[in-house]
Amino acid sequence: MLQLRRSTSCWYCSAGSLQLFCSVLALLEASIISDDDSLSPEVVTVRGWSAADNGTALDRCKGVIVKGPGRCQCTPLEEIHCHDLTVIPEFRHESAVYKAAYLDKQDISSVPAAAFRHLRLSRIVLNFNPIGAGLSEDALRGLETSVSELELGACQLTELRETFLNGMSRLRRLHLWANRIRRIPGGFFGGADELRELLLWGNELEELDALSLGGLWNLRRLDLDRCRLTAVSKDAFRHLLELHSLRLNHNLVEALYAETFYYMQSW
Secondary structure (H helix, E strand, C coil): CCCCCCCCCCCCCCHHHHHHHHHHHHHHHHHHHHHHHHCCHHHHHHHCCCCCCCHHHHHCCCCEECCCCCEEEECCCCEEEEECCCCCCEECCCCEEEEEEECCCCCCCCECCCCCCCEEEEEEECCCCCCHHHECCCCCCCCCCCCCEEECCCCCCCCCCCCCCCCCCCCCEEECCCCCCCCCCCCCCCCCCCCCEEECCCCCCCEECCCCCCCCCCCCEEECCCCCCCEECCCCCCCCCCCCEEECCCCCCCCCCCCCCCCCCCC
């Protein structure tokens, strides 16, 4: 708490000036005490910063509502860092702009529709959460023109909803590694045709057909290591005209067609 000390060395002031100075000082102290009392535990939790931190950092997290256990802190770097959560926080501050939201290594089991609709941020990290079937196909609604990086690694995902990436025109990096995804529905990447990096290693895909990677015209890096692939269609990579890096290590593919890599003009 800010402390103001009254000077006992006011011999140089006139009696009137001293009285005026002490009156102003008393008003300042009363105002500071009043402001401190207004910082109830509920407000501090909502803003995600401790009362010991400065006012500038405190305001950066305005409108982040944590329901249940856990807390969120908003740093001067315009990043949201959360700890010990069981649900996605509620974001009530209209058009709040952040660089990233780090919600990884929590106990979050669902991401509901439009969970981040009031935020404008470029990166969302949700790795290592037990989300499973709790990922809504409309979870990214409202972020179509802002998010460029999305990480959902090791989230126990078993399937991908066909419309999940619809309209994600700014998305450049998508991490879906170490899940249990068995199939990529045709057209899944059609709404994210600006994607540059796709990490799918450690899934259970088994097969890539001609539509699995459709729409990835601008993809440059694709990692399919350890996906249990047994078959790769001769047209599986025909959309990947800009691909520079492809990893297929530790799969079960025994043969590839001669035409499989024909369309990769950037190699």
